[in-house]
Amino acid sequence: MSGGGGVSLGRIGVMISWLKRRPGSEPQKRKRGSLVAWAVLIVGVLYFMVPLVATLLFSLRPTPTTLAYTNVLADPKFSGSLLYSFTVAIITIIVSLSIIVPTAFWVRLKVPHLRTAVEFVTLMPFIIPAVILVFGIIRVYSAKPFVFTRTEFGSDALLVAAYVVLSFPYMYRAVDTGLASIDVRSLTEAAQSLGAGWPRIILQVILPNLRTALLSGAFLTFAIVIGEYTIASFLARNNQFGVYLSLLGQNKAFEPAAVSLISFGLTWVAMLVIAFIGRSGREQVQVGGAH
Amino acid sequence: MSFLELTGIQKHFGTTVAVEDFNLKAEAGEFVSFLGPSGCGKTTTLRMIAGFEIPTAGTIILDGGDITHKPPNRRNVGMVFQSYALFPNMSVADNIGFGLKVRKRDAAQTKKRVGELLELVHLGDKGARFPYQLSGGQQQRVALARALAFEPEVLLLDEPLSALDAKIRVSLRTEIRAIQRQLGITTVYVTHDQEEALSLSDRIVVMSEGRIEQIGTPFEVYNFPTTAFVASFVGTLNVLPAVVVDAAGGRLNIGGQEIRISTKVEAATGATIALALRPEMVSLGEGPAGSNVVRGTVADVSFLGSIVRMKVSIADGVLVTLDAFNEPTLVLPKPNESLAISFPAEGPLVLEAQPVLASDLLATEA
Numbered sequence: 001m002s003g004g005g006g007v008s009l010g011r012i013g014v015m016i017s018w019l020k021r022r023p024g025s026e027p028q029k030r031k032r033g034s035l036v037a038w039a040v041l042i043v044g045v046l047y048f049m050v051p052l053v054a055t056l057l058f059s060l061r062p063t064p065t066t067l068a069y070t071n072v073l074a075d076p077k078f079s080g081s082l083l084y085s086f087t088v089a090i091i092t093i094i095v096s097l098s099i100i101v102p103t104a105f106w107v108r109l110k111v112p113h114l115r116t117a118v119e120f121v122t123l124m125p126f127i128i129p130a131v132i133l134v135f136g137i138i139r140v141y142s143a144k145p146f147v148f149t150r151t152e153f154g155s156d157a158l159l160v161a162a163y164v165v166l167s168f169p170y171m172y173r174a175v176d177t178g179l180a181s182i183d184v185r186s187l188t189e190a191a192q193s194l195g196a197g198w199p200r201i202i203l204q205v206i207l208p209n210l211r212t213a214l215l216s217g218a219f220l221t222f223a224i225v226i227g228e229y230t231i232a233s234f235l236a237r238n239n240q241f242g243v244y245l246s247l248l249g250q251n252k253a254f255e256p257a258a259v260s261l262i263s264f265g266l267t268w269v270a271m272l273v274i275a276f277i278g279r280s281g282r283e284q285v286q287v288g289g290a291h
Numbered sequence: 292m293s294f295l296e297l298t299g300i301q302k303h304f305g306t307t308v309a310v311e312d313f314n315l316k317a318e319a320g321e322f323v324s325f326l327g328p329s330g331c332g333k334t335t336t337l338r339m340i341a342g343f344e345i346p347t348a349g350t351i352i353l354d355g356g357d358i359t360h361k362p363p364n365r366r367n368v369g370m371v372f373q374s375y376a377l378f379p380n381m382s383v384a385d386n387i388g389f390g391l392k393v394r395k396r397d398a399a400q401t402k403k404r405v406g407e408l409l410e411l412v413h414l415g416d417k418g419a420r421f422p423y424q425l426s427g428g429q430q431q432r433v434a435l436a437r438a439l440a441f442e443p444e445v446l447l448l449d450e451p452l453s454a455l456d457a458k459i460r461v462s463l464r465t466e467i468r469a470i471q472r473q474l475g476i477t478t479v480y481v482t483h484d485q486e487e488a489l490s491l492s493d494r495i496v497v498m499s500e501g502r503i504e505q506i507g508t509p510f511e512v513y514n515f516p517t518t519a520f521v522a523s524f525v526g527t528l529n530v531l532p533a534v535v536v537d538a539a540g541g542r543l544n545i546g547g548q549e550i551r552i553s554t555k556v557e558a559a560t561g562a563t564i565a566l567a568l569r570p571e572m573v574s575l576g577e578g579p580a581g582s583n584v585v586r587g588t589v590a591d592v593s594f595l596g597s598i599v600r601m602k603v604s605i606a607d608g609v610l611v612t613l614d615a616f617n618e619p620t621l622v623l624p625k626p627n628e629s630l631a632i633s634f635p636a637e638g639p640l641v642l643e644a645q646p647v648l649a650s651d652l653l654a655t656e657a
Binding site: 182186187189190191192193194196197208209 | 374393
């Protein structure tokens with residue numbers, strides 16, 4: 001029995017190996033794999049595209065079909081809020097970069113053991129909800145000695161400050177990843193040995209090599225600021241794009257869909273700009289290569 | 292006063308002592324190498340000269356001025372790094388001209404100087420390229436040109452050839468030495484490669500565990516090592532246990548066989564001492580009259596191209612390594628073959644006069 005069993009098992013083994021060797025079995029597997037990949041891709045595209053197409057169709061419903069778009073573009077509040085949010089976003093990016101870049105650089109160069117602690121601090125906006133943050137801001141900066149909320153400028157400054165905090169997790173990670181891709185210590189020391197001081201090192205040696213990372217951080221910050229509602233609403237910044245969008249949704253049916261698509265388009269344009277600038281970058285680094 | 296003087300330099304990182312009582316006087320135009328294994332403190336010492344580390348104690352004098360606490364960007368010291376550290380966002384010409392731009396030299400002067408240096412490092416046509424478009428050897432030449440562009444008082448090189456392959460390493464080290472000689476710049480070179488240090492340097496500082504073991508010319512360090520560490524680290528060396536038979540007469544016993552050495556033995560009769568013997572000092576056969584002759588059996592024969600390395604067991608656990616030039620007439624002995632080997636009385640060197648354990652002494656290779 002055992003011998004017979006051994007023979008039959010042997011035959012099965014031979015058959016399996018023959019099947020494995022059979023011409024066309026590998027291409028068939030590959031074909032199955034590519035079908036699965038296509039299916040996943042189609043599901044993914046549908047998942048993202050269906051809501052967009054639905055929004056587009058909804059935004060085209062009144063007649064003439066472009067009415068929602070012409071209404072939105074003709075509304076001075078639309079361009080006003082967009083301009084306001086753009087300005088706030090740019091200032092936020094500048095302030096955030098001027099805090100995060102020197103911090104991340106210094107942490108990597110001088111106090112690498114504090115990296116986890118700094119990373120944790122920058123994650124705080126994920127832990128503390130925006131509504132808690134804005135209430136804290138209002139409470140602290142509405143009373144003496146720091147009365148900021150009584151003036152437009154003061155409230156705008158608080159809005160920027162809050163957005164700078166919100167940008168920390170994205171900006172720090174982007175800059176830190178950028179710093180990890182270059183030999184910060186050697187580049188800094190090389191610049192120092194050539195006579196450069198700290199401002200020149202940061203501006204001429206470190207920053208240009210972080211271009212893609214800085215653009216990524218800036219873009220994420222930009223996206224957060226443009227769509228942010230909670231903080232702007234509680235600080236009564238009705239000019240903010242997110243607040244405008246919300247107010248528009250309360251009074252109009254088709255225009256919010258048009259505005260959503262316009263902001264989506266702007267986001268894509270920003271991403272393409274980043275991709276283009278990043279690709280044309282010349283920051284390939286080769287360290288210690290043997291040739 | 293010497294051009295570069297390091298006096299009583301110490302560097303502690305917390306409780307770890309990285310450099311201990313380091314003293315060195317280098318003359319203008321001298322090429323000094325710091326040689327030692329990883330963690331011996333050679334790079335830390337170099338970084339203290341560059342200003343990237345501040346000594347815990349001691350002073351660094353450069354051309355008569357105390358630079359111990361001067362920031363690195365005010366020292367006028369050029370440095371070449373193992374990882375090249377070229378600025379990836381700048382072209383080769385901009386990299387070389389960076390130090391001149393920092394010093395606010397005018398554009399025409401900078402351009403001229405950059406051109407000169409590109410020629411010096413044989414990269415005359417590569418000025419517009421970016422670092423990533425160059426090979427490792429070319430990148431290191433750019434780094435050298437960049438470090439020399441602003442005419443520093445001292446050139447520091449931190450294992451600049453370690454990341455390169457063997458062939459490029461040899462050609463580039465010849466270039467580095469030629470450029471250093473041409474410019475007459477005082478140079479401090481850090482390496483763990485004894486061949487590099489021996490071939491490049493006017494003087495070598497051999498370091499171990501944060502301390503200087505020996506300072507000397509390559510000839511002195513190789514032929515007259517003063518400590519067992521130097522002897523074993525620089526070159527291939529036999530370290531043999533020897534029992535003193537007659538200290539005054541230089542008579543010793545290795546592996547039960549008596550030999551005579553020409554150097555003085557400062558140990559009592561019957562004491563065990565460590566004896567250093569270079570493989571190239573040992574020959575197959577009984578040698579000329581007056582040679583020390585020792586008998587043993589062949590333990591191993593290795594063919595290394597230009598030389599053939601043999602290991603001969605002269606007693607239980609005592610191996611003598613010897614090198615023979617690879618000549619067509621050379622008859623290679625077979626393993627386990629009994630034979631005689633010989634060396635002159637001037638060959639062995641007494642490393643330590645203190646008694647040592649015979650079990651600690653084995654033939655070592657650097």
